[in-house]
Amino acid sequence: MQTNNIKILHGLNIIMVHKTPIVVVGNGLTAEVMCSALNYFGLEYTRLLSQRNDFVDTRTTTINIASQKMLSRLNLWSFSNKNSTEIRNILVSQYKFSENCFNRNSETSGLHFSLDGEIMAWTIENENLFKNCQKHNSKSPSLIENYYGNLNIEYTENGVVINDIRRKKWHTELIIACDGANSAIRESAGLRSTSMAANQEAIVARINLNRLHHNFAVQRFLPDGPLALMPIRTQEAALVWSLSKTKSANIFNLSEGEFKRKIINALGDSFKKMTLCSEKKIWGLKPSVTRSMGRPGLILAGDSNHSIHPLAGMGFNLALADVAVICDCLSSAKKNGLSFSHPSILSEYRARRRLEVEAIIALTQGLNRLFSYNSFKFKTFPSSLTNIGLGIMDSLPIKKQLAKIAAGGVLTSASLFSDV
Numbered sequence: 527m528q529t530n531n532i533k534i535l536h537g538l539n540i541i542m543v544h545k546t547p548i549v550v551v552g553n554g555l556t557a558e559v560m561c562s563a564l565n566y567f568g569l570e571y572t573r574l575l576s577q578r579n580d581f582v583d584t585r586t587t588t589i590n591i592a593s594q595k596m597l598s599r600l601n602l603w604s605f606s607n608k609n610s611t612e613i614r615n616i617l618v619s620q621y622k623f624s625e626n627c628f629n630r631n632s633e634t635s636g637l638h639f640s641l642d643g644e645i646m647a648w649t650i651e652n653e654n655l656f657k658n659c660q661k662h663n664s665k666s667p668s669l670i671e672n673y674y675g676n677l678n679i680e681y682t683e684n685g686v687v688i689n690d691i692r693r694k695k696w697h698t699e700l701i702i703a704c705d706g707a708n709s710a711i712r713e714s715a716g717l718r719s720t721s722m723a724a725n726q727e728a729i730v731a732r733i734n735l736n737r738l739h740h741n742f743a744v745q746r747f748l749p750d751g752p753l754a755l756m757p758i759r760t761q762e763a764a765l766v767w768s769l770s771k772t773k774s775a776n777i778f779n780l781s782e783g784e785f786k787r788k789i790i791n792a793l794g795d796s797f798k799k800m801t802l803c804s805e806k807k808i809w810g811l812k813p814s815v816t817r818s819m820g821r822p823g824l825i826l827a828g829d830s831n832h833s834i835h836p837l838a839g840m841g842f843n844l845a846l847a848d849v850a851v852i853c854d855c856l857s858s859a860k861k862n863g864l865s866f867s868h869p870s871i872l873s874e875y876r877a878r879r880r881l882e883v884e885a886i887i888a889l890t891q892g893l894n895r896l897f898s899y900n901s902f903k904f905k906t907f908p909s910s911l912t913n914i915g916l917g918i919m920d921s922l923p924i925k926k927q928l929a930k931i932a933a934g935g936v937l938t939s940a941s942l943f944s945d946v
């Protein structure tokens with residue numbers, strides 16, 4: 527299907543129908559990278575943006591090694607050392623941290639992940655990646671169009687017909703929905719999504735540790751949810767504190783001084799020099815997965831497909847792997863002269879993504895359920911298991927394997943993950 531516009535006489539009105547092989551829907555980071563990747567593979571698309579809002583993403587994201595390779599290949603990785611901070615060690619504990627928790631050679635309790643001191647991931651600011659993508663995508667020959675209201679979508683034997691409330695109309699072979707955890711496209715297609723709600727929210731803020739973090743990410747599991755610090759620059763950190771909804775509102779509304787005291791109380795006195803250096807924001811957490819990953823004429827990518835708990839810092843990395851695999855599937859369909867709505871595309875996508883998505887969901891849900899027992903109505907694991915603690919896990923051989931999986935590219939391979 528070539529991109530072109532057809533005029534249809536409808537009563538006395540002329541309706542323009544825009545024909546395009548692929549439609550990408552979404553305003554977030556997955557949609558941005560999806561468009562860059564389609565450009566890279568020479569696949570033509572139209573991007574549909576919902577009306578702009580004043581959404582500003584103040585979060586940071588950890589980008590693992592496989593994802594960094596992919597972003598480099600797509601020319602989206604132009605981060606200076608100031609704008610991307612290496613993570614070389616990850617320390618996870620159920621207990622408060624000691625004074626020397628940022629020292630690689632110290633004996634600290636908990637689970638310590640590293641790849642022998644090599645880089646495991648980077649912390650970047652979401653807004654910086656967003657700007658890189660927008661700059662890159664503004665040079666694309668593909669169309670970007672705004673739509674109004676909810677999209678009305680019909681899946682027919684001859685393709686997919688999309689209408690907005692202002693009677694704009696698009697005709698396509700495939701929609702790639704990147705419209706987030708509350709995906710309206712997924713809902714309207716009637717795809718079943720399994721919710722794994724933990725009744726939690728995450729408070730996000732930037733802090734100055736006023737001491738060197740030596741590229742350590744740390745996370746403490748508390749009964750209401752994990753508190754994570756991702757390193758930024760040399761002595762700052764991005765705080766992501768997941769809490770049950772009842773607690774999060776109380777903590778969010780505390781004064782700056784009281785909030786700071788709560789953090790120090792949770793992490794230990796070794797953090798007593800810390801200061802807040804941003805406003806705090808709150809994010810709802812809605813873990814869910816759509817096992818079908820789409821239907822003929824529709825593929826889900828990123829959080830519209832699977833939204834996971836941020837405790838492993840893997841949500842966006844999974845989204846990037848979705849994008850990489852979708853592009854492989856579409857470019858081989860194009861080579862074989864298949865329409866983009868051919869069922870083999872969705873089957874291949876599902877087969878190549880299932881293992882990693884299920885494994886990361888099992889890991890994040892399992893850890894959250896095991897340790898954040900106050901956030902769940904029913905305690906699934908006995909206290910004795912919780913008490914065995916992460917210290918025991920630290921000595922298990924699976925730890926090295928988990929570190930490799932966290933670095934990406936182990937459970938999913940795709941051409942965008944290969945070295946530049």
Ligand SMILES: Cc1cc2nc3c(=O)[nH]c(=O)nc-3n(C[C@H](O)[C@H](O)[C@H](O)COP(=O)(O)OP(=O)(O)OC[C@H]3O[C@@H](n4cnc5c(N)ncnc54)[C@H](O)[C@@H]3O)c2cc1C
Pocket residue numbers: 551552553554555556557576578579581582583585586587588589656704705706707728730766809810811827828829830836838839840841842843844845
């Ligand atoms: C607190 C928190 C911390 C996280 N930390 C990490 C991490 O460290 N590593 C990691 O890999 N993942 C992390 N994640 C997960 C990651 O943020 C999501 O997987 C990722 O943002 C999904 O992108 P998306 O485009 O699919 O969905 P979304 O970002 O939810 O985008 C979908 C929709 O949201 C709206 N939207 C989003 N951005 C914009 C924008 N800039 N302008 C206008 N509208 C917008 C639009 O309606 C858009 O269509 C974290 C999630 C949370 C909640």
